[in-house]
Structure formats: structure tokens, C-alpha cells
Amino acid sequence: MKENxxxxxxxxxxxxxxxxxxELLKENYNPVVFFYNPNIFPEEEYIRRRDELIRxxxxxxxxxxxxxxxxxxWYAYINGLEQxxxxxxxxxxxxxxxxxxxxxxxxELGIDIFTTTLTVSPHKISQNxxxxxxxAAHNYNINFLAQDFKKQNGFLKTMEIAKKNEFYRQQYxxxxxxxxx
Ligand code: SF4
Numbered sequence: 484m485k486e487n488x489x490x491x492x493x494x495x496x497x498x499x500x501x502x503x504x505x506e507l508l509k510e511n512y513n514p515v516v517f518f519y520n521p522n523i524f525p526e527e528e529y530i531r532r533r534d535e536l537i538r539x540x541x542x543x544x545x546x547x548x549x550x551x552x553x554x555x556x557w558y559a560y561i562n563g564l565e566q567x568x569x570x571x572x573x574x575x576x577x578x579x580x581x582x583x584x585x586x587x588x589x590x591e592l593g594i595d596i597f598t599t600t601l602t603v604s605p606h607k608i609s610q611n612x613x614x615x616x617x618x619a620a621h622n623y624n625i626n627f628l629a630q631d632f633k634k635q636n637g638f639l640k641t642m643e644i645a646k647k648n649e650f651y652r653q654q655y656x657x658x659x660x661x662x663x664x
Contacts, residue, residue: 488513491628492597494585496520498535499652500600502644504632505545515594516540519550519584521557522577524659535651550584569661570608578615586619598628603641605633606656
């Protein structure tokens with residue numbers, strides 16, 4: 484039986500990155516996990532990350548929603564930024580794209596706040612994620628929880644949960660441009 488806490492939509496990029504944020508959010512909310520990541524390449528990798536996340540959500544009895552896999556829309560959105568380095572302009576567009584969809588889903592579900600696991604990663608600039616999250620929240624008249632999940636040893640705790648649960652751990656962020664040669 485779920486405790487009577489307000490819902491929060493948690494945009495999640497993979498099982499690894501959702502382990503710690505869900506633990507933290509559970510103190511004040513019932514998290515609804517939303518997997519929306521059309522940036523992931525190739526499709527086999529997308530399926531692997533998606534299915535690992537589903538496995539964990541079902542084990543933990545988290546409500547979850549799987550968004551559409553529509554990479555052609557994502558490629559069109561970041562068009563012209565393919566050669567940008569990680570942490571650059573392509574990543575900001577990628578945050579914008581995914582967080583806008585997360586905000587839209589939050590509003591559709593009648594939930595009034597959302598956040599994202601993206602700040603767990605030390606390879607991402609949290610302030611840029613916050614800026615896109617706030618914009619997306621404004622677009623749909625909801626709130627964005629600007630939580631920097633890598634703080635207070637968040638990344639370390641994330642890795643501990645991943646190890647304990649034997650999660651599949653990918654070697655690159657997600658898009659084909661982030662695959663390390
Ligand atoms: S490196 Fe990661 S955040 Fe940046 S564009 Fe690629 S998938 Fe998106």
C-alpha cells in the first residue's frame with residue numbers, strides 16, 4: 484500500500500540513474516517514473532536500458548510510463564549540433580527536448596511537479612538541466628524540482644545501488660555522438 488504522499492513525475496534516463504533519486508524522492512513523494520529517451524542509439528541499446536528500468540520499477544512497485552521511441556524527431560531537433568562536445572549545446576537541446584515531453588506528460592497526468600535523474604551524472608552541468616526544466620515547467624504551468632542528485636555523494640550512492648541490483652551499466656551517455664571511440 485502506497486503512503487498518501489503527493490505524486491512527482493521523475494524523468495529517468497536509465498535504471499542506474501534512477502536508483503538513488505527514487506530513494507530520495509520517496510521521503511516526500513510517490514514517484515511516477517517516466518522513461519522518455521529517443522536520443523539513445525542504437526535501438527538495441529535503447530531496449531536494453533528500457534527493459535532494465537522496467538525490471539527495477541516492477542521490483543520496487545513504482546508506477547512507470549514508457550514514452551515513445553522516436554529518434555527521427557530527436558535527430559531533427561538537434562540538427563546542426565552533431566559535432567558539439569558532450570556538455571555543449573547539443574546536450575542542452577537534448578535536455579530541452581526530453582524535459583519538455585516530461586513536463587507535458589506531468590500535466591496530462593494531473594501531477595503538478597516533475598524532476599529528472601539527469602543531474603546524477605558528473606558529466607552533465609546541472610545548471611543547464613535546471614534551466615531547461617524550469618522552461619518546460621513554465622510551458623505547461625507546472626513546477627520543476629531543481630534537485631542536484633549528484634550532491635551529497637549522490638553519484639556514489641547511485642553506483643552502490645546499481646552494484647547491489649546488478650544493473651546493466653552502459654559506457655556512454657546515450658546518443659551516437661557520445662559513443663567514445
Ligand atoms: S551526450 Fe547525452 S545529453 Fe548530450 S546529446 Fe548525447 S545523449 Fe543527449
